[in-house]
Amino acid sequence: MYKKLLLFIHLLFFATYGFSQNLEEIKAEKGVKLNGAVTLNTVGYLSEGIRARRDPFAWFLSGSLNVNLFGYNAPLSFSYSNTQRKFTQPFNQFSFAPQYKWVRAYIGYNSMTFSNYTLAGHVFFGGGVELTPGKWRVAAMFGRLRKAVPYDLNAPETSYSASFKRMGAGLKVGYDDGGGNSVGLMFFGAKDIRNSLPFIISYGPLTPKENGVVGITGRKKIIGGLFVDGEYAISAINSDTRAASTDSLNLNSVDLVPERTTTRYFSAYNASVGYQREKYSIQLRYERIAPEYQTLGAYYFNNDMRNITIVPSVRLFNSTLTLNGNVGFQRNNLDKSRESTTQRFVGSVNANYLPNEKWNFSGSYSNFTTFTNIRPQPDPFFRNNLDTLNFYQLNNTINGLVGYNFGSQERKQNVMLNVSYQRAKDAAEFASASEGISDFYTTNLSHSYTIVPKSLTVGTSVNYYIANTPGVQTNYYGPNLSLSKQLFERTVRATLSNSYNYSKANERKNGAVFNTRFNVNYSPKKKETQNKMFQQGHVLGISINVLNKLDGEVTKGYSEYTGSVVYTYSF
Numbered sequence: 019m020y021k022k023l024l025l026f027i028h029l030l031f032f033a034t035y036g037f038s039q040n041l042e043e044i045k046a047e048k049g050v051k052l053n054g055a056v057t058l059n060t061v062g063y064l065s066e067g068i069r070a071r072r073d074p075f076a077w078f079l080s081g082s083l084n085v086n087l088f089g090y091n092a093p094l095s096f097s098y099s100n101t102q103r104k105f106t107q108p109f110n111q112f113s114f115a116p117q118y119k120w121v122r123a124y125i126g127y128n129s130m131t132f133s134n135y136t137l138a139g140h141v142f143f144g145g146g147v148e149l150t151p152g153k154w155r156v157a158a159m160f161g162r163l164r165k166a167v168p169y170d171l172n173a174p175e176t177s178y179s180a181s182f183k184r185m186g187a188g189l190k191v192g193y194d195d196g197g198g199n200s201v202g203l204m205f206f207g208a209k210d211i212r213n214s215l216p217f218i219i220s221y222g223p224l225t226p227k228e229n230g231v232v233g234i235t236g237r238k239k240i241i242g243g244l245f246v247d248g249e250y251a252i253s254a255i256n257s258d259t260r261a262a263s264t265d266s267l268n269l270n271s272v273d274l275v276p277e278r279t280t281t282r283y284f285s286a287y288n289a290s291v292g293y294q295r296e297k298y299s300i301q302l303r304y305e306r307i308a309p310e311y312q313t314l315g316a317y318y319f320n321n322d323m324r325n326i327t328i329v330p331s332v333r334l335f336n337s338t339l340t341l342n343g344n345v346g347f348q349r350n351n352l353d354k355s356r357e358s359t360t361q362r363f364v365g366s367v368n369a370n371y372l373p374n375e376k377w378n379f380s381g382s383y384s385n386f387t388t389f390t391n392i393r394p395q396p397d398p399f400f401r402n403n404l405d406t407l408n409f410y411q412l413n414n415t416i417n418g419l420v421g422y423n424f425g426s427q428e429r430k431q432n433v434m435l436n437v438s439y440q441r442a443k444d445a446a447e448f449a450s451a452s453e454g455i456s457d458f459y460t461t462n463l464s465h466s467y468t469i470v471p472k473s474l475t476v477g478t479s480v481n482y483y484i485a486n487t488p489g490v491q492t493n494y495y496g497p498n499l500s501l502s503k504q505l506f507e508r509t510v511r512a513t514l515s516n517s518y519n520y521s522k523a524n525e526r527k528n529g530a531v532f533n534t535r536f537n538v539n540y541s542p543k544k545k546e547t548q549n550k551m552f553q554q555g556h557v558l559g560i561s562i563n564v565l566n567k568l569d570g571e572v573t574k575g576y577s578e579y580t581g582s583v584v585y586t587y588s589f
Contacts, residue, residue, distance in 0.1 A: 054083035054094075055588040067576030076100060092116035111143070120150040130159050132190045135251035135286045135307075136206045136233045137315035142186060155192035155202065161185070163314065166214035182226050183214035186315065198239030204251075206231045207274070208314035212259060228256040229314040230274030243299075248289035253313050256281045284311035286321075298332040309353050322350045327364070342368045362386065378421035386413040414441045428470045436462045459484040473504035481519070494521040496530075513537045529570030537561040559584040 059078040063070065080097040096112035111127035124130065124146035129139050137159070144161015164184035185208065192202030210226035218224060233251035240246065254274035261280040275281060285308050292301030309322035327346030333339065348362040366384035373379075416439045425431040438460040464479035483494040496519035504511050515535050521528040539559045562581045569575040 051086040052084070053589060054081065055586055056081040057584065057586045059582060059584045061580065061582045064579045065576065066578075067574060068578070071578075091118070120152075122148045124148075124159065130157060130188070132157065132188060132204045132206065132315075133202075133233055133235055133249055133251070134316075135249065135253070135311075136190075136204045136231045136313060137186075137188045138313070140186075140315050140317060153193055153195055155190070155194055157190040158188065160187040163208055166211070168215050169217070169219060178223075180215070180224055182210035182212065182224070184208055184210050184227075184314065188315065192235075198245060199237060201236040202234065204231075204233040204235070206233075206313065206315050210259065225258040226260065227314065228259050228275045229312075230254045231313050231315070232274060243294040244292075245294070246289070246291045248287065250285070250287040251313075252283060252285050253311055254281060254283050255310075255312060282310070284308040284321075286311050297334075297337070298330075300328070300330045303327045303329065306352070309351075309355065322352055322356075324349045324352060338372050340368075340370045376423050378423075379419070381418045382416070384413075384415045413443075415439070425467075430468045430470065432464075432466045434462075434464050436460075436464075455486075456488065457484075457486040473508060475502040476500070477502075490523055491525075492521065492523045494519060496520050507543075509540060509542050511537075511539045511541075526571045529568040529573055529575060531568070532566040533563070535561065535563045555586075555588040557584075557586040557588070559586075 057078075057080050061072075061076045061078075063072050063074050063076075065071070076099070078097070078099045080095070082093065082095040084091065084093040086092075092114070093116070094112070094114045113127050114123075114125040115128065116123050116125075127141060127143050128146060129141045130137060130146055130148075131139050140163055142159060142161035142163050143165075144159065146159035146161070147157070149156040162183065163186045164181050166183040167179055167181045169180045186206065187208075188204070188206040190202060190204045192200060194200040207228075207230045209228045212226045231251055231253045233249060235247075235249040237245065237247035252274070256275050256278055258280045259276075259278070261278040264277050264279055264281075274283075286306065288303065288305035290301055290303035292299065294301075303325070305323070305325040307319075307321045307323045311321040312319045325346055325348050327344060329342075329344050331340075331342045334341070344364065344366045346364045348364060349360070350356070351359040364384075364386055366382065368382045369380065371379040417437070419434065419436045421432065421434045423430070423432050438458075440458040442456045442458075459482075461482045462479060464477065466475060466477045468475045477498075477500040479498045481495060481498070483492075485492040485494075496517060498515070498517040500513065500515035502511065502513045513536070517533045518530060519533075520530045537559065538561075539557060541555070541557045560581075560583055563579070565578045565580075567573075567575045567577070
C-alpha cells in the first residue's frame with residue numbers, strides 16, 4: 019500500500035511538471051490555471067493517570083489539485099491515514115470531479131443529491147455525471163454505497179458494524195426555465211450483494227436489503243412573488259432479498275424491486291405555497307412521511323411524521339433589523355399502529371439588529387412542546403395510571419448576544435456578552451410541578467484588544483455554567499487568557515492560550531482543569547515561478563497542548579499531552 023501511495027504521489031508531481039513544460043512550449047499560460055495543496059499532519063499523544071484515549075502516534079496525508087484549461091475544470095482530491103478502521107465508509111479516499119462548460123463528471127469518492135426522499139448526499143465510490151445544457155438538468159450515478167465488512171468472531175461486540183457490499187444507481191432528469199418554474203423526475207435503486215460476506219450470523223440483525231425509489235418534484239411561479247412547489251416519492255423496501263418471491267401485484271402497479279414476501283411500499287410528499295418580496299416573505303409548508311419510509315440513498319431518515327409549518331421573515335429600518343419566525347405542528351402515529359401518539363408544537367423567533375458598525379444585538383427564543391397520549395391497557399379489571407395519562411415534554415431556549423466595537427484604527431477593542439437559558443421539562447399528570455425539570459444557564463463575557471502596528475492581540479474571557487437537573491446541580495466556571503503575536507514581517511504567528519475551569523456537583527468538588535495550548539505557524543510569502551502560472555506557498559505549524567485535571571472529591575486527576583506538526587504546500 020505504501021509503495022502504491024509513493025508511486026501515486028510521484029506520478030502526480032511528475033505529471034504536473036511535465037504538464038507545465040508542455041504549456042511553456044505552446045505558450046498558453048494565460049489559458050491555464052493550476053492550483054492545489056498537499057498537507058501532512060502528524061500527531062503524538064501521551065497520558066498519565068488515565069487510560070489512553072487515542073493512538074500514541076498518527077499521521078494524515080491529504081491533497082487537492084485543480085486544473086483549469088480554457089474553461090475545463092478538473093479537481094482531484096485524496097486523503098490517507100494510518101488510522102483506518104473497518105468502517106462502512108473508509109477514511110482513505112480520493113475524489114476527481116472534472117468539469118467542462120455544462121458537463122461535470124464524478125470519479126472516485128463523491129456524493130450527489132437528487133432530493134430529500136431519494137438520493138440525499140450519500141457518499142459512493144464509482145462514477146457520476148451532471149449535464150446542464152440550456153434549461154435541461156440531467157444527473158446520473160453508479161457506484162458502491164457501502165463496502166463489505168465481515169463479522170469479527172474475536173470481537174462479538176463489534177458485530178453491529180458488519181455490512182454487505184451495497185451498490186446503487188440513480189438518474190434525475192429535469193427542466194428549469196430560469197424564471198422560477200421547474201420540474202424533475204428521479205429514480206434511485208440500491209441492492210446489497212448477498213455473496214459479499216463469507217458467512218452471516220443467522221440470529222443477527224444483518225439482512226441483505228434492496229430499495230427502489232421514484233420521485234417527482236416541481237416548482238411554479240404564479241404571479242409576482244407568489245409561488246408553489248412540492249415533491250412526491252414512492253419507496254419500495256425489501257428488508258431481506260432471501261425471502262420467497264410472490265406473484266401478488268402491488269397496489270401501485272409499479273414493481274420498483276422484485277416482489278417478495280418482505281417487500282413493502284411507502285410514500286412521502288411535501289407541498290408549500292409562499293410569497294416573497296425584497297424585504298419580507300412568508301411560506302406555508304405541509305409535509306407527510308409515511309411510517310417506515312426510508313431510502314438507502316440517505317444515512318438517516320425521519321419517518322412517521324406530519325408537519326405543518328409557517329415561516330415568516332421581514333427586514334425593517336433600512337434592513338438593520340431582521341426578524342425570522344417558524345411556527346408549526348408535528349404529529350406521528352399516522353397509521354394508528356403505535357401504542358402512543360405524539361403531537362409536537364414548534365415555535366421560534368430570531369432577531370438581529372445592527373444599528374451601526376459599533377453595536378451588534380441578536381436574540382432568539384424557541385419553544386418546543388411534545389405531547390404524548392399513551393393508550394390504556396384493554397383490561398377492564400386493571401387500571402394502571404401510568405398507561406392512561408398524558409405526557410408532556412417542554413424545551414424552552416433563550417439566547418442573547420450584545421457586541422460592542424470601539425477604539426481607533428491602530429488600537430481596536432471588542433467586548434461581547436453572550437447569555438443562554440434552556441429549560442427541559444417532562445411533565446406527566448402523576449408528577450409534581452417541579453419533577454422532571456432541568457435548567458441550564460450559560461454566560462460568557464469576552465474582551466479582545468488588538469495593537470495593529472505591533473500585530474499583537476490580547477484576549478480575555480470568563481465562562482459560567484450552571485446545570486440544575488433532577489437530583490444533581492453542576493457548576494462550571496473559570497477565566498481564559500490568550501496572546502497572539504505576528505513576527506518577522508507577519509510570516510510567523512505565535513499563540514499562547516491558557517484556561518482554568520473549576521467544577522463541582524452538589525457542592526462536591528470535581529476538580530479543576532488547566533488547559534495550556536501553544537501554537538506557532540510559519541508561512542513565508544508566496545513566490546511566483548518563472549512561467550508565472552504557479553504561486554507556491556508553504557505553511558509549517560507546530561502545536562503543543564497540555565491538559566491537567568486536578569483531583570476532586572470523587573474523581574482522580576490525570577494529565578494528557580498532545581503535540582502535532584502540520585506542513586502544507588500549496589501552489
